[in-house]
Amino acid sequence: MRVPIDWLREYVAVPHDASGEQIAADLVRVGLEEEGLHTGGVTGPLVVGRVLTKTPEPQKNGKTINWCTVDVGDANGTGEPQGVVCGAHNFDAGDLVVVILPGGVLSTPSGPLTVSARKTYGHVSSGMICSERELGIGDDHDGILVLTKKFAGDEATLAALTPGTDAIPLLGLDRETVEVNVTPDRGYCFSVRGIAREYGHATRAAFTDPAIALDAAAPAATEGGFPVVLDDRAPIRGRAGCDRYVARIVRNIDVSAPTPRWMATRLTEAGMRPISLPVDVTNYVMLGLGQPLHAFDLDTLQAPIVVRRARPGERLTTLDDAERTLGEGDLLITDHDGERAIAIAGVMGGAQTEVGTTTRNLLIEAAHFDAVSIARTARAHKLPSEASRRFERGVDPALAAAAAQLAVDLLVEHGGGVVDPEVTDVGSPAAPAPVTMHVDFPSKIVGVVYLESEVVSILSSIGCSVTREGHLLTVVPPTWRSDLTTAEDLVEEVARIDGYDGIPSIVPTPPGGAGLTHAQRTRRLVADVLAGQGLSEVWSAPFVGADRFADLGLDVEAEVARTVRLANPLSEEAPLMRTRLLATLVDALRRNVARGNRDVGLFELGLVVALDGPQESAPTEDVGIHPSAETLAAIRDAVPPQPRHVAFLLAGERDRAGWWGAGRAADVTDAVDLARTLGEALGVAIEVVADTAAPFHPGRCARITLSDGTLVGHVGELHPKAVAALGLPARAVGGELDLDVLTTASEGTPQARTVHTFPLARRDVAVVIDEDVPAARVAQALRGGAGETLESLTLFDVYRGDQVGEGRKSLAYRLTFRAPDRTLTTDEVSGLRDRALAAAAKAVGAVQRA
Structure with a gap:
């Protein structure tokens, strides 16, 4: 979001000596992210010049250039006329133009361009006569910027324009614009109104909400307004796609009337291109207040307007001349009792009701649409717009009437229109849900002691209504803060407004853990x-x-x-x-x-993954709804064994x-x-x-x-x-x-083996078995027959050959015996060996090898 500082000063008391850098730092203090600072992008000598002579010179390539002499006063250091080659033809001798002299720098899409004296078309051109596009103040590149025409009728300004006058402040190229990155939870900051409010929080500067006076000036709804029906039969998450729709009518407007220069300048500084008065007015209101508007050609509408979901296979040609197949979840603006789609709600209007050069009467739409619905539609059609970016982050539902009033006032003042006294205002947005919070909760979460008076003061300053019952605070968030839904959200606001720099950088001491499992x-x-x-x-x-x-x-x-x-x-x-x-x-x-x-x-x-049976399907919940305990249990049960x-x-x-x-x-x-x-x-x-x-x-x-x-x-x-x-x-x-x-x-406490001190006795045995008998089975049989005094059993040799016969093998084992309480005798050891051999003979048919 780009915020011209001059525009910001209308809503909040920004000191006159405050630089863009300081303003950006103040906004960062309350949690906004600075993206950059912007000016006109022109440096060096940019001055007003008066064309003294203009000599057309046809070239061999068929192009005609003009060799001009321009009076730039003393800006060139000599006072002599400046010779400049110019390819444009929309000016004459005597006109005032804008000249950038050698050493000046223009900002171009490919980077900075330093202007120098150079020989071209047989002349040394000492500078350049500039167009609006080259100066970055417009898109006109067909001809140069003629100040005599631009300020026609403004005799005071023309009288002050003398050759050599610095043109940078004249054209507003020294005006600063702060660009901030708006996070998804701060949709209200997608407007100058929202940024001004945050600047007031950061600096305690006086903030004047423009919506208050506009809302007071807006007339109440009447019976004779343009009929509008809200008919959302497939709400998402139980919330209607549109819960408020304000419509105002302005008749006999001159759509060809020029956009005021101050408005066009602000739009350009905010990153939007001026198009026409109706479009520029709706964009200006959207940037200023944060409420997207849409203007319909009233004479193309057939009452009533119906806000509904799209039907299967329904199609609409939008303002970008693309025919789109609509999904059943798309919210539409329709007319003729819902039969004809005329706009994708909150995203883009339709071509059939577009405001054109023959339009005389306008219907201004100021509505409040559900954020999730708009976000899904914009993504489904790959159609992001300035309106959808704001709606999907949350627009103040109480702002519609004020925004419509401002648009009507501007169209009447600058387009010569007449406002219709009848007003449409249908729907009833849900009031913000109250949040209960213990007065000590911010201190416990942040680790900084906040007095009760500080907590109440901070929450009240951001627009909340706060009441206390005992140790509990009941907080009703303002309509423009749809992100404040939990006590933790309120804690963040307390910490943010009080200042993140007031939170000490102390690493908390973790509690004693139970160690590794x-x-x-x-x-x-x-x-x-x-x-x-x-x-x-x-x-x-x-x-x-x-x-x-x-x-x-x-x-x-x-x-x-x-x-x-x-x-x-x-x-x-x-x-x-x-x-x-x-x-x-x-x-x-x-x-x-x-x-x-x-x-x-x-x-x-x-x-x-190790499924044992068919995979169970897990239930789903919509975004923004915390699943119930039963749903969570069903989801866990559906997770396959892993x-x-x-x-x-x-x-x-x-x-x-x-x-x-x-x-x-x-x-x-x-x-x-x-x-x-x-x-x-x-x-x-x-x-x-x-x-x-x-x-x-x-x-x-x-x-x-x-x-x-x-x-x-x-x-x-x-x-x-x-x-x-x-x-x-x-x-x-x-x-x-x-x-x-x-x-x-391996669970449980491992048992240490007792170290016996009595002598051990070893016996080696070799057994012959069938080739297909595993050695492990032989070892198991020997171990089982030898008894508890067998300390170890080791296979140390395997033999296959003539001595054992085909299909047979000989396995040699070393048996180690030790008794825990006595020394084993030779007869005892021999008996244990024989018992082991007998067990192996019985289990696997082992025959002792001599």
Whole structure:
């Protein structure tokens, strides 16, 4: 929002010596954001000149230029006429013009332009005669700015214009404009009225609300006004799209009457282009008061006007000559008893009722539209406008009559119109809801002691009505502050108006915490253990496509049934949430290898989706409505289960080659070892059993379980087909474990093992079993038969060959025994060994090897 300082002074007592920089700093003090300061953008010698001679000179290219001599007084330091080449023809000798002399700087779209004396068309042109566009005060570029014509009829001004007079103050190019960024909760600041109010808060300068006098001058509604019907049968959030509509009529207006120079200047400084008197008046009122207006050609309307929602398939050609298909949620202004759409309410008018050169009678619309409705429509049609920007941030519903009155007054004064005595004012906006707040609440929230009198004074100064009952304040916000709906909003106002610089920069002392949860400690420990094993932690986006499941060799239908599809995916190629970390971790491995990292170890901790049954739909609530407890519970119930997993991948060498010897490529034993290491770190006993599961090689895959058989995950070498489909290094290995299962299993206080001091006894045994019997089952049987005195069981050798026969293998174990209360005898140890062998023979058919 650009605010000309001269305009600001009409509404608030800005000191005459206050600079734009100081005003911007004052506005920043009350929470507004400064965007910049603007002036005319012209520096250097810009003076009034009188054309002495004008000699047309045709050129070979068919263009005719004028070689002129211009009297610029003593501005050029010599008093001699200035020679200037000019391509315009809308002036004659004797006219007063604006001349920028060498050394002056013009502001152009491509940047500053420094004017210098240069040779062109056979002459040395010492300066330039300027147009309105070159000076940045208008769009006219067809000819130069002729001051004799611009100030025609203003004899006093023309008499004061002598050659050499500084033209910068004459044209208002020294006037400053402050630009502020209006945040969504400060819609009232989208006007000079709102900015002036904030400046008054910041400096305690006297603020005069222009709407008060205008509202008092506005006549009350009459029975004979132009008929208007509010018929919103599909309100959003239970709020009508239009709750007030004021219509005023001005007849016999001269639409060709020029816009007053002061008004055109203010519009230009505020960033709007003057167009015509009716349009400029509505824009001026909107910028000044914050109430968007719309002018209809009254003679094109057929009563009554009906404000309603669009019908399916309804179309409208708007003022930008675009034919638009309207949505059922769009709020429309219609006439002929609602049969013809004539405007998109609060966004843009229609072409059929546009004010044109033949217009004589105007209907001025000043209405209050629902912010959400206007915002949705403007975004749906990609049609932002100055009106919609204000309506979607909230416009003062009490302002309509005052804004219409100002527009009528200006049209009558400058357009020669006659105001119709009949007035339309229908609808009844809802009064602001009162907010209850304890008098100490601002002090508790901000940490600064605010006296009750200070709180009441501040809230009253921003327009609130405050009453007290005991220790409670009942605050009714002003109509222009639709953002004040909670006690916290009022606290912000107290802190803002009192001054943010009064809040001490003291870091509060946090209360003593309960520390990390067990799940948090588990996640950190797992990450530390894997990092200690030489792996690097990564993060991968949790979005995949169904083709990724196929590449991994998974059951695509089953995986899709376990996950959810995103309504607005970042990529149409990845519309699903992942069901396992490996589905996205492989991308990180491929990317690292592609960038030259041959030996890679990666891991990731993250969530996966694990639906068990059809996905339940979650209820929705409209924007601005806090969901009920039942709705929140239903939303939580609809969230699919999302267990936390840990996955890792290894490729290349696990042990690097060097002067110490050859390296060793990562294999399935490394994946198993990582799983065992995690179990040991968490104090969880895990078991490793051969298994077959995608995406792993059928013969090089292991199932990781707890001692009670609960599945933890799988590790192994990736299937060759998966490696080929995903472009991964050959023989890559990895695994994925359910971290939630490990977390639950590791809960409780770990029990320290007693260190026994009695001697230990070792026995080595070798058993022969069938090739397809897992070593884990043999170890389990031996451990079960050996009893409680078995301290450890270690597999130290595997043999396949002629001595055991085809389809058989020999496993050698070392059994370590120790009793807690005595020294075991040789016979006791031998008996325990024999019991272990007997158990293995019974469980898996193991035969002791001699």
